[in-house]
Amino acid sequence: MKKSNKRLNIGFFTCHLDNDYAYEVCKGVDYAAKELDVNLIVFPGMYMNASYNDPKNARFDYQYNSIFYYASKHTLDALIVSIGSIGSFLSENDMIAFLKNFNIPILTIEIEVPGYPYLYTEGRTGMRQAIEHLITEHHKTKIGFVSGRRENADAKERLDTYCQVLMDHNIPVEEDRIVYGNFSEFTEDIVNNLLDANPDLEAIVFANDSMAIGGYNAIKARGLEIGKDILVTGYDDAPAALVLDPPLTTVHNHIIDMGYHAVYEVLNLLDHGSTSTSILSSSLIVRSSCGCGNYKLNKAKELTSVFAANDLQKAKNYVLNYLFDDYKDNFYYEELIERFSEPLELILKPVADGSMAFDAAAISGSLLALIATDFVDLYFSNDKLTHAIRELNQLLCSLVDDNNRCKIMRLFNQLYSDMLAKSSSTLYNTIHDHKKAVWSSMYITRDTLTYSDDEESCFRLIMDKLQDAHFISSYMYIYEDPVMLMSDGSWKIPKNLYLQACNNNGKTVYLSGDDRLISSDKLFFNQYTSYDRRRTLVITPLFTNNIQYGLFVGEIGIEHFQNIYPNSLQLATSLNFISLMKQQLLTQSKLASSASELSEKNKLLNKLSITDGLTGINNRRGFLDSVQHLVNSSYNEGKPAMLLFADMDNLKQVNDRFGHKNGDYAIKSIAQILQQSFDTDDVIGRIGGDEFVAFCFLDDPHTPDHLCSKIKALSEHLNETNGKPYYVDISLGVSTFICNPTLNIEDVLHQADESLYEHKKNKRKDVLKPV
Structure with a gap:
């Protein structure tokens, strides 16, 4: 088993991190990863058919799913897959087919997939x-x-x-x-x-x-x-x-617990080959909307007898159970009880001894210290804590007379006031921090525009801005070869990437030349990463529309996960601009260094390399290159088009009986007929001795029939007027199709060729015209 400096690397497939559900599961996974001292790599993809709900705005969201295919036995020790989120629109067979792409131990959550250990909360x-x-x-x-x-x-x-x-x-x-x-x-x-x-x-x-x-x-x-x-x-x-x-x-339904236990279970899978738990149980939490109101107060008098026994610890345990019994099965329950015990004891002691001498400052300080922890903010939540304080207030007020009730209410009013002030301060800091992160993200694009002519300065500034957005370490990879979407929905990822820049422990490194080359198997841990601590990493693709430029791998605390998408989008925009600038500078350099004569010769050579010498139209290379570019262009995606395959009937008879000069005449005549039949924007080529192909977009479904009729009419007119003793006959085959980035024009050409041979069955047997 491969480990990073003796730490296991656990991967987690989930859907978009802006999704509240996905974020809750992530929190549980991250908590357990820290507890177990294992590295966590989060792969936030999308639904496996991302455009299902929002085809307009989610058109290119499929790009996010390319990151899944960087999970392998070379990069991870085990994998947790939130199959119920990313695969919620897949059939069971499709889920199995997807999981088979990854040759590592896998635990699925939310849904049981046959053949894989699983963990879910039964509802x-x-x-x-x-x-x-x-x-x-x-x-x-x-x-x-x-x-x-x-x-x-x-x-x-x-x-x-x-x-x-x-x-x-x-x-x-x-x-x-x-x-x-x-x-x-x-x-x-x-x-x-x-x-x-x-x-x-x-x-x-x-x-x-x-x-x-x-x-x-x-x-x-x-x-x-x-x-x-x-x-x-x-x-x-x-x-x-x-x-x-x-x-x-x-x-x-224990969403956060499912993520937490999933890490423990996947380690059981690694250590023992099986898991110990597959199902968590959901439970009812009763509040006011069902008509119970403050239903727990019906039990409040039980606490009176506990106070009468003068057992403060028993009273504290009773109240803790009263307030938090709904969460007793949560992984964080013991920590919750331990953290809440101090302020609770400060509150209960004056009630139990009857003095009602509350130390409001000490109680408030202890409570505010609890609120300030990441534990409350991330795992238990301020809303749940406030609700518990409110229930405690109501519970204690129900146990005492009016005079003491006023003292309790004064205490809790003070606590509410202090908690509100703390919450306001926290909210202000959160908003301020968010604004700072947003501006840092926007500055990435600004710095790219400003320093586009100095690539090293540009990337160094980008790394600095990522630190401002709370990325502890950052790694920006650029593709050597493009990532490819396969026909079955999987992705073919490049074997190597270029690590363009990274920041680790506050130190930025800009790389150039072969130093940048990193194997995809060492994407997360390589010579530019350190093993000095456990890490939570997030990988996200850098793309604009249907073009991927590279990958971003960032180490960041889960409390700042909201910064991942804005920054990755800005990084992609920067790479797009840098790519465009490189192309522009390269073009300018070529224009500046090329003499006019050399430019003309290059044009001539290029034309000769793609032009048929006899007819003046495209040769095979010129035709295929032009058409392949048109049908694969994202601009033309979804447009209907056609290929017309044509060849001359009985060319051999013409050559044998009347000589090759007449054969050349016939071939040139066919090229002229095709040029007269198609528009100047269409592409026509001679791809063999007597074989021709023409391409055009279809604005009208009847266009193929019209073109065939026009070619036939022109051919008949030629034969009637050219004074030749032989016929120049053309057989035609047509294939229509829809343009898309993965289409191979050779396949369509083969279909048109097969159609042509159907037409050839009706060709004229003898090339000679009647005398």
């Missing part, structure tokens, strides 16, 4: 708990369901669970109580349709929290009170669930 348990809660605790039977897309596996599982729970409770499943969204928050219209069709609806179950956001808007617009007039549940425990009003009852 049925939590969804069942949510629906049964509405039925058994709130006695609701008229329950609507807002599903995701019909073809989505997660949506289907949650809908099936809804139907099964209703049937288990002898509640009929009614089709008009089910509507379909797309897992986005834009659900107001479909929720309105649901409520219009079911004015007596008592509750709505949403298949995810995002769709509940639009549902809240639709419900409130009707003047209905959520949690009272109509009950609502969601699924995912997304950050939005807590900031909705009222807070959303939802299903905790």
Whole structure:
């Protein structure tokens, strides 16, 4: 097993990092990678058919998926694949075919793929708990369901669970109580349709929290009170669930835990050849939107007896369980309990001893120190912590008399005020940092424009700007050979790349000549990288439209992942501009150094190399080069076109009976007929002795028939007027096609040739005209 300085290299395939779900999974993967001291390489691709949802704006998003093919046994020890995200539109067979490209141990998450170990969170348990809660605790039977897309596996599982729970409770499943969204928050219209069709609806179950956001808007617009007039549940425990009003009852599906456990399981796979865990369980989190209100307060009196026993530790444990029991299965639960224990003890001790002498400054300081940690910001979230503080306030107020209740409320009002001030300061710093990162990203393009004539200065400044965007180290690779999209959707990656510039530990290196050449197998770790620490690396392609220029590999903390895409787009723009400038400077240099006579001779030689000497039209090379360029050009992609294959019937008879001079006359006559038939912008060539080919774009589907008719008419006119004793007859074959960057014109030429031989079956047997 190959390791980087004795550290394992674990790869993680995921979809676009701007996706909230993908980012949550990444956080769990990154946390475990740090805990286990393994290198993590994140491959943020796209959906395997990226243009499915947004064909206009996602037209070139397929380019992101090229990075997957840099994962191999030479670069990684094992691979975690978020197949449920990047492959959500693939069939099972397509998923298997995709995974077979990678000859390394693989663990899939979200979906079980036959033949591969997997890890996913089963959603049925939590969804069942949510629906049964509405039925058994709130006695609701008229329950609507807002599903995701019909073809989505997660949506289907949650809908099936809804139907099964209703049937288990002898509640009929009614089709008009089910509507379909797309897992986005834009659900107001479909929720309105649901409520219009079911004015007596008592509750709505949403298949995810995002769709509940639009549902809240639709419900409130009707003047209905959520949690009272109509009950609502969601699924995912997304950050939005807590900031909705009222807070959303939802299903905790352990997204971040799945990423965390995936790293441990893939290491089990490496060490033992198998995994120990394949399924995590979802669970219900009850809040106010389902009608429970502050349902936990019903248990509050239990704490009174705990305080009466004068056991502070037991009281603290009781409250911790009360506040955080919903997260007891999370990987970060123990750290959460440990971090929250100090401020909690400072709060509970004066309540337990009855003194109510709160040290507000100490409590606030301890709480603010907790808020300032990456742990809360990245893993538990400020919203969840604020919710817990609010519940603690309500719990303690329910245990004491009015006088002491006022003291508790004064304390928590102070805490809320301090937390708000801290949050405001944090938000300001975050916005300021984001602005700085955005400007640093924009300066990449600016510096390219400014220093385009000094490539080394240009790349050094780019590396500096990437440091400002929180990249700990940066590596900018340029392709020696172009990366190619294959017909089966896979990518052929180049064997070598050029490392143009890198920055490691604050030191920028600009490379030139052969020093830049790096094998693709050493993309992540080579002589220009150091092994002094564990790393989280992200790889992203550098492209504009359908042209890829290279790769960017950046080491960056997960809290700054939002900087990856803006900077990679700016880097691609810079490489595009540098490429254009190189071409322009090269052209200018050639023009400046070339004498007029040499230029003319070059033109003549070029013309001779692509021109047929007898007819003056393109020869085989000239024709194929011109047409191949036209059909592969991105500008012409999707345009219909045709090839017309023509050759002379009975040329041998003309040569044998009347001499080669007449044979040459016949060949030149055919070239003239084709030139008269096609427009000047079309391409015509003689590719063999009596073989001709013509190419044109098709503005009209009837063009091939018109051209064939015109050629036939001109040929008949020639034979009637040229006074020759023999016929100049032409056989024709036509093939139509659609231009695209991967089309091989030789294949189309072969099809036209086969069509021509069908035409030749009807050729004239004798070349002589009747006397």
